[in-house]
Amino acid sequence: MIFGIAALVPALFFVVGVIRDRRRLGNAVWLGVTLVFLVLWLVFRASVNGGWSAVIVGYALAAVLLCLGFVLPAALVANGVLMLRREGFGLANLLSLLAGLAIFGVVAAFGFATAHTGPVVDAVIGSLLIVAAYVAFLFVSLLLYSIVYGSIGRRTGFDAIVVLGAGLIGDRVPPLLAARLDRALHLYHREVAAGRTPLLVVSGGQGPDEEVSEAAAMRDYLRRRDVPDELIVLEDRATTTEQNLAYSAELLADRGWTGRAVAVTNNFHVFRAAVLARRLRLRMQIIGAPTAWYFLPSAFLREFAALLTHNPIVHTVTCGLLVGLHLLLTLTP
Template sequence: MLFGIAAIVPALFFVIGMVRDRRRLGNAVWLGLTLVLLVLWLVFRATAIGGWSAVVVGYAFVALLLGLGFVLPIALIANGVLMLRREGFGLANLLSLLAGLAIVGVVLAFGFATAHTAPAVDAVIGSLLIVAAYVAFLFVSLLLYSIVYGSIGRRTGFDAVVVLGAGLNGDRVPPLLAARLDRGLHLYRREVGAGRTPLLVVSGGQGADEQVSEAAAMREYLVRRGVPDEAVVLEDQATTTEQNLAYSARLLAERDWTGRAVAVTNNFHVFRAAVLARRLRLRMQIIGAPTAWYFLPSAFLREFAALLTHNPVVHTVTCGALVALHLVLTLT
């Protein structure tokens, strides 16, 4: 009963946060806390009732441990190898492989701790497990909330469609960027069909290994698919997501545009783009385009790492406090 009542508090903060602004990072944390407390309530409730309820909870717990300790790291390592084969060597493409190896390391550390019960060993291994649990909680919370954010919100009634750039292959639009452009084109055509004349903004500068700016390649892609050349507005200076949003908003302001805008990116990138739009004080919704399945694990891990950098002091202090409490309890 205690956990069920306690879950009401973060649930209320979650609802309030959603009403105030769906782009708040705190919404993900409140959602995660609510789910953790609800799971604890279900576990203790089933244990108190006994019988089949306790048996089901026991099997579910064993399945969870096996999934997290064995199936998940194997899947991440396999995905990392696939990423290297299809996308080439690079830190971003190594993330799922490194995450899988890190989970294996945590499992081995836990096994070592259970075989060696010296206080110093318990203190060190326990600290590592606490940090791992904290990071895992944040990752799952942000992942779930990213899915929630991407599934709700307005889908029509836009006066401007901004497509955020991504890397080119020389001067060609790769599949990742093509998915964004196709989604932006779909939104544009739907607004035109409804009798509106929306602006279609393509945003992206030129990288060192690109023959043209991303915006130029994106405009050519859209024009070849029937969009009038005069309907496409170029923003060809941005090199980051934050610049994509800021420069596109500035371009719209220069044209005295005051309507509703939507920015299109890939589904894994939606929530971080929304957080950045909030930081820039932009009233701009973010909509995601589909992404190849094998690309998602590394992409979500990269987004998670980037979101952590938004509040590094908070995460460092929280982890430090949890570890300090553990050390005090273990070594005294």
């Protein structure tokens, strides 16, 4: 009962947070805390009731642990190898491989601790597991809330559609960026059908290995699909997501635009772009475009790492306090 009641508090904060602003990072944390208490409530109820409910919950927990400890890291390693083969060598493409190996490392450390108990071993391995559990909690919370954020919100009634840039191949639009443009075109045609003529802002500067700016290539892509040139606004300075949003908003403001805007990116990038839009105080919704399945694990891991950098002091202090409490309890006679 106590866990069920405890779950109501973070659930209330979650609902209020979503109503006030769906783009708050805290919403993801409150969602995660709610789910933790609900799981604890379910386990407690099953242990009290006994019978088939306890057996089912026991098998479910065993299956989850098996997936987390072996199936998930194996899948991440396999995905990492696939990423290297299809996308080339690079730190961003190594993330799923490194994450899989890290999980195997945590499992191995836990196995070592069970075979070699002692105050020092318990302190070191326990600290490692606490940090791993904290990171896993944040990742799952942000992943789930990213899905929630991408599933709710307005889908029509936009006066401007901002397309966030991505890398080019020479002067060609690659599939990742094409997905964003196709999603923007879908929104554009839906608004036109409803009697509106939204502006299309294409945002992206020119990288060192690109023959033209991303914005220029995106403009040509839209022109070939019969979007009138006067409805396309070029923003060709931005090199980061934050600049994409800020510079695009400046261009719209310079044109005297005061309507409702939406920014289009890939689905894995939606929530971080929304957090940045909130930080910039922009009244802008973010909508995602589909991404190739094999690209998603590394992409979500990259987004997660970027979101962690938004509050590094908070995460460092929290981990420090948890580990410090563990060491105090473990090493104190």
